[in-house]
Amino acid sequence: MVGIVGYGSYVPRYRIKVEDIANQWGRDPEVIKRGLMVNEKTVPGTDEDTITISVEAGRNALKRAGIDPRLIGSCYVGSESHPYAVKPSGTIVAEALGITPEVHVADFEFACKAGTEAMWVAYNEVKSGELQYALAIGTDTSQGAPGDALEYTASAGGTAYIFGKEKVVAEVVETFSYTSDTPDFWRREGAFYPRHAGRFTGEPAYFKHVYNAGVGILKKAKMKPEDFAYAVFHMPNGKFPQTIGKKLGFSKEQIEPGWVVPYMGNTYSGSSPTGLSATFDVSKPGDMVFIVSFGSGAGSDAFIFKVTERIDEVRNLAPKVREMLDNNKIYLDYGKYAKFREKIILNE
Amino acid sequence: MSSPKIWRQRIERYRLLGQKCKGCGKVYFPKRLVCPECGGRDFGEESMPETGKIVTYTTVYVGPKFMENDTPYVVAIIEFANGVRVTTQVVDVSPEEVSAGKEVKFVFRKLKDEGKTGVIVYGYKAQLV
Ligand SMILES: [Zn+2]
DSSP states (O other), rough: EEEEEEEEEESSSSEEEEEHHHHHHOHHHHHHHHHHTTEEEEEEOOOOOHHHHHHHHHHHHHHHTOOOOEEEEEEEEEEEEOOSSEEEEEHHHHHHOOOOOSSSSEEETTTBBBHHHHHHHHHHHHHTTTEEEEEEEEEEOOOOOOTTGGGTTOOEEEEEEESSSSSSEEEEEEEEEEEEEEEEOOOOOSSSSOOOOOGGIIIIIIIIIHHHHHHHHHHHTTGGGOSSEEHHHHHHSSSHHHHHHHHHTTOOHGGGGOOOOHHOBBOGGGGGHHHHHHHHHHHHHTTTTEOOOTTEEEEEEEEEEEOOTTTHHHHHGGGHHHHHHHHSEEEOOHHHHHTTOOOOOOOO | OOHHHHHHHHHHHHHHHHEEEEETTEEEESSOOOOTTTTOOOOOEHHHOOOOOEEEEESSSOOOGGGGTTTTTTEEEEEEETOOEEEEEEEOOOOOOOOOEEEEEEEEEEEESSSSSOOOOEEEEEEEO
């Protein structure tokens, strides 16, 4: 049996309320909140970035896995906010987690699905027998330009998954991926903020890819939405995952545990992986869990997991996603938020 | 602190990895060459506990260049159950929330940013539990 042997998440303590961003730009907060179905989002501290968040998530995954980190043969960090343009995030993460030096390391990039792509590779390295354990992390500290629609949702957080063959918490039952060249969202090298094609991002990008990946994996696994306890989708806002879930035949109840976006925002590469982590936090042995990510550019990765009896042993060994979202919150006003996210131009 | 030294000490700093004297059992962080207690030179690696207690602290209102946008911030001396003490920043907190005796856990953070184009130094800081 090959699957996840340890999982762990991390979200920063800082938050900004969507209404504070809306008020700053003279927009109606209720309209924005209703439209996006997002109330607040996480904000990284000034000393947090994709590397620090990945280390914290990785440490939580190691706590649940209960393995010697030196047995992990690969460490992949998927993000679109790697602190360095040249120099891997993964070398620092692997060193901090105690995985070095006998380890394959690479950073993954594919907009918001860099994390799930890393998971697929890590899973297959274990499945092939090449490695005993493999680590994949999806993390982002994404930015939206001031006043841009993305500013309401772009947030920070990440989740790490360790794949292995023994002491499996969630077995990988099936995988599937669906990709096409679709320029819905991009950031050129050297640009600080990303750009997007506005309304174009819905139908031909998110919905088309998530739908086709969802239908594809159900067909490949010969399963129906009713066979699943829970389903997780990439969460650019609150509405998109609800809409696509319904279209694929999943109920609100199936989506609910992983639908963390109203109090987290969109953590990009960390979005659907963190939704999956929140879902494992409440899963029972035998539960089937469905997940489809989405990355602009564009593509979707789908996985089907079967939760094992070990979930009850590991669940409480690290902080749960909902606990981190509900506790120890520190709210920032827009001015502090702009300073935190370096949106103010300072003299060098 | 020079860059080669920062680099050499990265693993201790990333993992809070110290040592235990094989002669008398005393634990040290950071690592030493000779044990001041017994003069022994034979050490085993020893991880520090994940949590500690604030012994004393101060609030910094005028910080170094790379911290000037983060003032005021708190720096504390923290003691582990094994007796080892370290000095580090307490993050995600306002100065009035900090007091001696409070429990902290260690977190992985950016310590220093050598400008927008320089190397980023990572290591441990403390956060109230
Ligand atoms: Zn000694």
